Amino acid sequence: MTTGTHGKLTIRKSRSGDLAFIESLYPAAFREEDLLPLVRAMMACDEEILSLVGERDGLAAGHAVFTLGSIGGTERKIALLGPVAVDPNLQRSGIGSAIIREGLRLLKALDVEQVFVLGDPAYYGRLGFLPGATVKAPYELPQEWSQAWQYMPLADEDIAGEGRLQLPDFWMRRELWGE
Numbered sequence: 001m002t003t004g005t006h007g008k009l010t011i012r013k014s015r016s017g018d019l020a021f022i023e024s025l026y027p028a029a030f031r032e033e034d035l036l037p038l039v040r041a042m043m044a045c046d047e048e049i050l051s052l053v054g055e056r057d058g059l060a061a062g063h064a065v066f067t068l069g070s071i072g073g074t075e076r077k078i079a080l081l082g083p084v085a086v087d088p089n090l091q092r093s094g095i096g097s098a099i100i101r102e103g104l105r106l107l108k109a110l111d112v113e114q115v116f117v118l119g120d121p122a123y124y125g126r127l128g129f130l131p132g133a134t135v136k137a138p139y140e141l142p143q144e145w146s147q148a149w150q151y152m153p154l155a156d157e158d159i160a161g162e163g164r165l166q167l168p169d170f171w172m173r174r175e176l177w178g179e
């Protein structure tokens with residue numbers, strides 16, 4: 001838990017009582033993209049995700065999901081970060097970053113070796129995500145998204161894995177990875 005100029009911030013695993021918050025959060029945070037079908041499918045697969053809620057002064061304010069997966073043909077444990085959303089009224093006060101950092105800490109404790117993300121390098125680069133992942137996204141990404149495909153090594157020894165990310169079914173839809 002951290003207390004700063006914006007009030008007390010707590011990060012915890014989500015529970016079933018958070019579903020109403022999550023259902024209202026995503027349409028508010030993503031005005032041009034309907035992520036609810038994906039998020040609902042994820043929330044129904046408890047064992048394959050790490051779902052975290054950030055609370056500001058005891059009230060749910062943000063949410064992020066990490067999906068556990070592997071690299072095709074290997075035993076290597078990896079995770080994919082996304083989506084991440086923060087209440088538009090509370091953005092830019094450190095909630096998104098705090099949820100992501102806590103997720104990375106928990107995943108490292110689970111011996112996850114790398115975490116991948118498809119997102120804006122201006123945001124994820126600040127958190128330590130790196131460009132140039134040798135492991136590929138589940139589908140071929142559009143050329144203009146190549147910089148958005150980033151990774152973070154969590155293991156002490158960097159694994160230069162190759163191959164494709166293997167993820168649960170809810171991520172295996174072409175349209176989630178660009179046309």
Ligand SMILES: CC(C)(COP(=O)(O)OP(=O)(O)OC[C@H]1O[C@@H](n2cnc3c(N)ncnc32)[C@H](O)[C@@H]1OP(=O)(O)O)[C@@H](O)C(=O)NCCC(=O)NCCS
Pocket residue numbers: 029030062082083084085086087090091092093094095096097098119120122123
């Ligand atoms: C992106 C998002 C999750 C970040 O969470 P947050 O709590 O607002 O961000 P933090 O306070 O942790 O970090 C703030 C810093 O990140 C950067 N930042 C925030 N949102 C950004 C964005 N969309 N693009 C680039 N940089 C961004 C800013 O530099 C900001 O610092 P500044 O205020 O000093 O300029 C949140 O803004 C959000 O829900 N946005 C809409 C949904 C979305 O785009 N999700 C991410 C894609 S999966």
